Amino acid sequence: TLISFGAVYDALGEKQKALEYYNTALPLYRAVGDRGGEATTLNNIGTAYNALGEKLKALEYYNTALPLYRAAGDKSGEANTLVSFGTAYSALGEKPKALEYYNTALPLYRAVGDRGGEATALVSFGAVYDALGEKQKAL
Known part of the structure; x- marks a missing residue:
C-alpha cells in the first residue's frame, strides 16, 4: 500500500512525497525478506531521484536494486x-x-x-x- 501511495504521488509529480512513502516501505520489505519488493522499491527511489535531477544518487539506488532482481531471477x-x-x-x-x-x-x-x-x-x-x-x- 505504501508503494501504491508513492506511485500516485510520483505520477502527480510530487517526488519528495513519493520518496517518503518509498522510504517507509523499504525497511518493511527488508524485514520480511521480500527481495523483489525491496528491488522494486529501490528502483522506484532511484527513478524519483533521477526525475529530481539527482542522477548520481539515482545510480546508487539502481546499483543496489540490480543484483536483487538478478538474484530473484x-x-x-x-x-x-x-x-x-x-x-x-x-x-x-x-x-x-x-x-x-x-x-x-x-x-x-x-x-x-x-x-x-x-x-x-x-x-x-x-x-x-x-x-x-x-x-x-x-x-
Whole structure:
C-alpha cells in the first residue's frame, strides 16, 4: 500500500512525497525478506531521484536494486533497472554507457515477451542515437 501511495504521488509529480512513502516501505520489505519488493522499491527511489535531477544518487539506488532482481531471477525488473541506468547515464552525457545498458536490457525484455519494455528500450536507443547526431540509426 505504501508503494501504491508513492506511485500516485510520483505520477502527480510530487517526488519528495513519493520518496517518503518509498522510504517507509523499504525497511518493511527488508524485514520480511521480500527481495523483489525491496528491488522494486529501490528502483522506484532511484527513478524519483533521477526525475529530481539527482542522477548520481539515482545510480546508487539502481546499483543496489540490480543484483536483487538478478538474484530473484526477475528479468523484467532487471531490464527495467537497466533502462533506468541508461536514462540516467544519457542525462549525464554518457551516451555510449547508456547504449550499453539499453543493449543489455533489450534481450531481457524479448526473453520474457515484454513488448512494452522492448518498445521502451528501442525508443531509448533512438533518443540516444538522435542526440549523437546519428539520425539514420535513430530511425
